[in-house]
Amino acid sequence: MRLRVVAVLVGLSLVVVSQLGIPSAGATEPLLPSLSEEVVGLCEGDELTGEGDELTGVPEPEVVACVTADLSVACLSVKQPDEEDGSAASPAQELAPSPPGAPGALAALPAEVILPPAVAVAARYQVEDNHDVRRFLDQFQTGYRRAVVERWLVRAGRYLPMVLDVFKQKGLPEELVFTAMIESGFDPLAASRAGARGIWQFMAPTARRYGLRVDRWLDERLDPEKSTAAAARHFVDLYAVFGSWNLAQAAYNAGERTVAEAIRSMGTTDFWALTRGRRLKDETKNYVPAIQAATLIAREPERYGFIVTPAPPLTYEVVSVPASTSLKQLASKSGVELDALERLNPELRLKQTPPDGPYGLKVPVAGAVLVRTALDRGAGTRHVVAVSRGGEPRVTRPSVHVVKRQETVALIARRYGVSVADIVRWNDLDDTARIRPGDRLRVTTLGGREEAQGGFR
Numbered sequence: 281m282r283l284r285v286v287a288v289l290v291g292l293s294l295v296v297v298s299q300l301g302i303p304s305a306g307a308t309e310p311l312l313p314s315l316s317e318e319v320v321g322l323c324e325g326d327e328l329t330g331e332g333d334e335l336t337g338v339p340e341p342e343v344v345a346c347v348t349a350d351l352s353v354a355c356l357s358v359k360q361p362d363e364e365d366g367s368a369a370s371p372a373q374e375l376a377p378s379p380p381g382a383p384g385a386l387a388a389l390p391a392e393v394i395l396p397p398a399v400a401v402a403a404r405y406q407v408e409d410n411h412d413v414r415r416f417l418d419q420f421q422t423g424y425r426r427a428v429v430e431r432w433l434v435r436a437g438r439y440l441p442m443v444l445d446v447f448k449q450k451g452l453p454e455e456l457v458f459t460a461m462i463e464s465g466f467d468p469l470a471a472s473r474a475g476a477r478g479i480w481q482f483m484a485p486t487a488r489r490y491g492l493r494v495d496r497w498l499d500e501r502l503d504p505e506k507s508t509a510a511a512a513r514h515f516v517d518l519y520a521v522f523g524s525w526n527l528a529q530a531a532y533n534a535g536e537r538t539v540a541e542a543i544r545s546m547g548t549t550d551f552w553a554l555t556r557g558r559r560l561k562d563e564t565k566n567y568v569p570a571i572q573a574a575t576l577i578a579r580e581p582e583r584y585g586f587i588v589t590p591a592p593p594l595t596y597e598v599v600s601v602p603a604s605t606s607l608k609q610l611a612s613k614s615g616v617e618l619d620a621l622e623r624l625n626p627e628l629r630l631k632q633t634p635p636d637g638p639y640g641l642k643v644p645v646a647g648a649v650l651v652r653t654a655l656d657r658g659a660g661t662r663h664v665v666a667v668s669r670g671g672e673p674r675v676t677r678p679s680v681h682v683v684k685r686q687e688t689v690a691l692i693a694r695r696y697g698v699s700v701a702d703i704v705r706w707n708d709l710d711d712t713a714r715i716r717p718g719d720r721l722r723v724t725t726l727g728g729r730e731e732a733q734g735g736f737r
Contacts, residue, residue, distance in 0.1 A: 403453075403525070404453060405453035405454075405455040405456060405525050406525075407455065407572045407575055407576060408552070408569075408572060410552065410569075412552075412555070412565075412566070412569035413569045413572045413573050413576075414573075415569070415573075416566075416569050416570045416572075416573035416574075417573045417576060417577070417584070419573075420573055420574065420577060420584075421584055421585060426586075428465070429574075429577065429586065430586060430588050431465065432461050432465040432466060432574075433577075433578065433581055433586060433588045433590065434588050434589065434590055434591055435465065435466045435467065435591060436461065436466045436578070436590060436591075437589075437590025437591040437592065437593065438466070438590075438591045438592070438593060438594045439460075439466050439468070439479065439504050439508075439593075439594060440457065440466075440590075440593075441593045442504065442505055442508065442593070442594070443457045443460065443504075443508050444457055446505070446508045446509055446512050447508075447512055449512075450512040450513070450515075450516055451516075452512055452515055452516070453525065455575050456515060456525065456529075458571055458574045458575045458578055459480075459511075459529060459532065459571050460479050460480060460511075461571070461574045461578065462567065462570050462571050462574055463479070463480055463481040464478065464479050464480070464481055466479060467479065468502055468503075468504045468507075468626060469502060469626055477499065477501040477502060478501035478502050478503075478504075478507045479504055479507055479508065479511075480501070480507050480508065480510070480511040482501045482507060482510065482511075484501075486514070487500070487501050487507075487510065490510035490511075490513050490514055491510060491513075492506060492507060492510050495719075495720065496629065496630075496707075496719060496720065497628070497629060497630060497633075497634040497635070497720065498627050498628065498629065498634055499627050499629055500627050501627075502626040502627045503626070503627040504594070506627075514532065515528055515532070518531050518532060518536070521536060522539065522549070523549075524549060524551065526551035526552075526568050527539055527543075527549065527551055529567065529568050529571060530551055530554075530560065530564050530567065530568055533563065533564050533567045534560060534561065534563075534564040534567075538559070538560065538564070539554075539560070541559055542554045542557060542559035542560050545557060545559045546559065551568060595645050596624050596642040596643060596644060596645060597642070597643050597644070597645055597646075597647060597648040598640045598641065598642055598643070598648075599640070599641050599643055599647075599648050599651045599652060599655075600638045600639070600640055600641075601633055601638065601639055601641045601651070601655060602633075602638055602639075602655070603633060603634065603635045603636060603637055603638060603639065603680075604632055604633060604634075604635045604722060605632060605633045605639070605641070606631065606632045607621045607622060607625070607628065607631045607632060608631065610641075610651065610654065613654040613657070613658065614647070614650040614651045614653070614654035615650050615654075616643055616644060616647045616650055616651060617644075620643075620644045620647070621641070621643065624642040624643065624644070625641060625642050630708055634720070635680045635720065635722040636680040636720060680720050680721065680722060680723065681695075681696070681720070681721045681723045682718065682719070682720055682721075683715050683716065683717055683718060683719040683720075683721060684717055685717050687715070687717075688715075689703055689704065689709070689715060689721075692721060692723065693723075696723045698723065703721060703722075703723060706721075706722040706723070707721050707722055
């Protein structure tokens with residue numbers, strides 16, 4: 281049996297309008313919820329931790345749509361961990377992601393199951409009118425879940441313009457942006473118990489696979505713009521493999537291998553048919569209809585009784601600052617609020633820029649001039665730490681050492697002529713900390729007459 285799929289060229293021009301109302305890209309009318317359908321709840325007491333409801337100042341106990349078929353069943357995380365997760369990089373995986381635009385391949389599929397060929401321009405995203413989608417429309421308008429969805433809609437205003445722009449540049453259907461609503465509720469600090477983080481809930485292996493830095497210094501999964509670019513590339517690859525947005529979203533949640541095995545087992549590439557089998561977990565079966573229901577509400581919130589005012593879009597300026605710049609010191613010297621710097625740069629794990637080069641720091645609008653002025657004042661400051669035998673000053677210059685196998689802190693300290701205590705202090709290590717091959721440690725090298733880099737440490 282050959283499954284026929286018609287690819288439609290995308291010419292979407294969705295725009296963000298009042299109350300996050302996004303006009304439908306197709307002729308499908310928004311769905312009316314059926315109050316007789318079974319209500320499937322958001323996971324209670326589980327799921328993501330994040331920034332809370334910063335818009336109202338009220339701690340936010342919300343959980344993102346950890347969608348199970350029965351509220352009495354313990355909820356799974358939205359992202360399934362490790363090799364079962366779409367965010368896990370599995371060696372020799374049968375469905376290795378293809379480069380953007382390249383045709384994907386499924387290994388060892390039954391001969392009668394033929395995936396639609398990858399297309400240069402992706403097909404339109406189709407929101408279905410079926411029992412599962414209506415069930416979530418009903419759910420999202422009911423009880424405490426309604427307040428949760430309202431917070432999602434409000435918070436989405438901060439990031440939606442940026443996400444829409446990134447997805448448009450990649451030629452992706454703009455409805456895909458609402459995947460983030462179910463993944464994280466557009467919370468850039470969201471963290472699941474499985475280890476997924478950020479708006480797009482990347483696990484670390486896939487984050488690195490798509491160019492995000494996750495190490496001692498940085499976790500770029502928490503950078504909304506960089507993680508959105510990575511998510512867009514991930515969707516391009518998943519569509520190249522599966523030729524279906526429903527299957528691509530299912531693979532984003534469950535992993536390529538899991539979806540491929542379900543296709544083999546059921547002999548079909550119809551996602552809705554796959555939901556009637558046992559190969560996909562309930563979480564993945566519910567994941568796609570939950571996204572489609574969220575898409576309908578975000579397109580026409582008032583139609584579904586949501587009267588919200590979206591948060592204003594996030595705006596900032598970017599300033600290049602020297603390596604190892606402390607946010608606390610920079611705030612003190614520049615007059616820019618520390619809290620603002622930390623909110624705009626959540627990816628900086630130690631509240632300072634990495635030690636391996638200049639860093640593009642996000643600062644509040646109109647803060648760039650203050651930061652540059654403070655950096656210029658600090659650029660002429662010489663950090664003298666010792667005097668050589670000839671009376672010449674010796675200054676320290678920030679440098680980075682990449683830990684190799686069998687190296688210890690003591691060995692590295694001797695190599696650079698510094699104390700163990702210095703390396704421990706510069707890298708925020710403690711007595712129980714262990715260094716591993718590949719770790720980047722801030723060290724210092726002794727030089728002659730030279731200016732230390734500007735910046736604050």
